[in-house]
Amino acid sequence: MYKVMLVDDEKLILQGLLKIIEWDKIGLEVIQTADNAISAIELFRKNPVNIVITDISMPKVTGLELIKQIKAIDENVKFIILSGYDEFSYAKTAMKYKVENYILKPINEEELEEALIKIVNTMNMEKETQSLLLDKNRKLIQFINGKIDKSGLSKIHQVINIGLNEKRYTVSSITFGQRDNKENINISDIIEKNTYGKCEVIKNYDGQVIVVNSWNENNTIKDVMNYFQSIKINLLDELNTDIFIGVGDLVDSIDKLKESYSVANKLKKYILTEGSNACLCKEDVSNIKANKRSFSKEIEVINKLIIEKNNSKLQDYIGLLFDDCNLTPKNIYDLSIKIIFCADKISEEFKLDNKYSKDSLSNTIVELCNESTRDNVKTFLISELEELLLLMNVNTIKYSPVISQIMKSVNEKYYEELSLKTLACQYNINSSYLGQVFTKELGVSFSEYLNSTKNIKAKELILNTNMKINDIAKAVGYTDTSYFYRKFKKYYGVCPSTLREIKNY
Structure with a gap:
């Protein structure tokens, strides 16, 4: 059952509302009543409801202000306004807050019941749609990861925005920095607004947004990159945050979406070398040559500086290493992991409270590999080494x-x-x-x-x-x-x- 709150400063009206409607028969339950808007807001915060039926004219805080404040908490709450005033200004404001119905007093029982049934039907449809959308996203994620085949999409084909038999497809990943408290901005709307090819947007998957596009047969990778450059510019304007887009290969069958997604995923690591606010495809990084390095001399220097407990020179040296523009993403991770193992070795030799014992070492490496920018990796390592030096300073041991x-x-x-x-x-x-x-x-x-x-x-x-x-x-x-x-x-x-x-x- 859906939950209902009744709000009116006249107790007789509250009692009447409880009696004139057979709430349970239409799938509703009145769980709380309030005689003023302030109490109603407090009750809603403690125990939210799906529908609020409220008087519009109440002392101190009006019904319209009540709607505004509850909508700020949960925009999906449905409202029916009760009013003794047949004024256009009230109705106009109610429309602004997307109120479901505006009923004049004295209340017509049939009119109210009809309005409630309509709301219940709307919420049931929204629930089904939401369930279908969640199922769609789940199946799309399974499909691009190769866990189900094309037949697994057949049940949701009617809600997928891309055709199953198009000539061209891509899968791309968009990684965001901090969003500057603009979570209310709909990323899907921004992307779809700039889409001239069909697309599906899967939000909040593995810390990123996945975009699946279908394209016309004559579209080239250049067209695709121009499209995503436009998406990048619009996202930067709207969200005021760093953005990195990895564009997967342009494939000729929906069955190859897994291959396109794999490329997009691999491109994410290039944020370490190309920086944020970049939009890359495989062709953009194909000329980056593998730079095989052992870093044995660098690790020797780091080991020496740690033993000497020279924090200032150690930080400067780490900074110098990571400022090297010739480092590839693999170089950065390789060097970083070797620094962690160097710290582990010294921690063991100095018997420093088992800093990297057992799973702790594995967890540290996982945390390190989850850092997405070069500066973040550098900051992570410096923090780890500072902690190591601190432990060394307080745990220096002299053996017999x-x-x-x-x-x-x-x-x-x-x-x-x-x-x-x-x-x-x-x-x-x-x-x-x-x-x-x-x-x-x-x-x-x-x-x-x-x-x-x-x-x-x-x-x-x-x-x-x-x-x-x-x-x-x-x-x-x-x-x-x-x-x-x-x-x-x-x-x-x-x-x-x-x-x-x-x-x-």
Whole structure:
């Protein structure tokens, strides 16, 4: 049932309204009444309704002001105005607020019931339409992701604005910055207003707006790009925010929308190099050459500056690296991930409260890859490194000479069959006592520290070489590759092969 609120400063009218209509028979329920507009607004905020029937002339706050304020909260609320005044000015204002009906007092029971039935029918139709639109968007998303075929669109073909057998199609993605509090602006209206080809607009999907267009057979990619340049200009004017548009390939069948969408998705990463307020297609980036770089020297400098705790020079150096115009999107992500792993290594060596333990490292990398602009990536990294330096400043630890020597031995000979017993013999110390001292000073057992070192070294080889995973396992001292996989995943939250995939992103 739909919910109703009655508002009138005359209690007899409120009581009469409750009795003259058989509310439940027409699918309605009166859940609250109010004798003034101020109380009505407070009640609505606590418990919203679908329909408000209100007197127009009330003390302090009028019925028209009540409508204005409730419409500001929810523009879908339906209103019926009751009035003892047959004045055009009242009716004109009511029309401005899209009031459903204007009924003169004394109230005609049949007229009111007829108005209510009409509203109920309208809301039922709106509900069905909304459900159909949601189903349409869901199916379109499934289709462009290749999860359903063309037959899956047959049930909603009557509400799709693009034909299923057109000659040309594109899928494009529009990414927005902050919208400057203009959420009430309808993006679909702006896009459709500039559309000379048919289109579907899917809003708020994966943080972007997806536009699916159909085109005439003679339309070229140049025509498509001119169209989206116009869309970009209009969106910039209306929304006052940064915009990036990735235009997918122009395909010759609706069955190839998945291919077009894949291209549009890949183009999003070029916001890192081309900046915001760009509109790109695959041809625009085809001349950008792959720039393979290991960044080993840069990571050495960053490692040195972190160890020296030189925050000022570290920030300047990070800024210098990211100001390099020759970096490709892959370079930026590659360098960024290596910086995070460098920070992880130092965090481990300095025993800094497990900053990047287990899933935390994976989550940090995911957060990093979700940053969409070069400046945002740079800011993210500087923030992470500042936190690392802060932890280093408050957690500087001095180890006893023998423990320092054992740590050095592990770092240099981690790939050998090291044990606490053999090291204890080497330093003429009881192995049980040495184990207790080691755990007390480092907070972890010798075996945990050894496995940690092996994993760190393995991670460096995964990121900086093309060695096979099996060979890396042997290089760091694991004879059983499956055992290495288990230990590595337990330590980093991702298996070695997944880490290599992230590196090659």
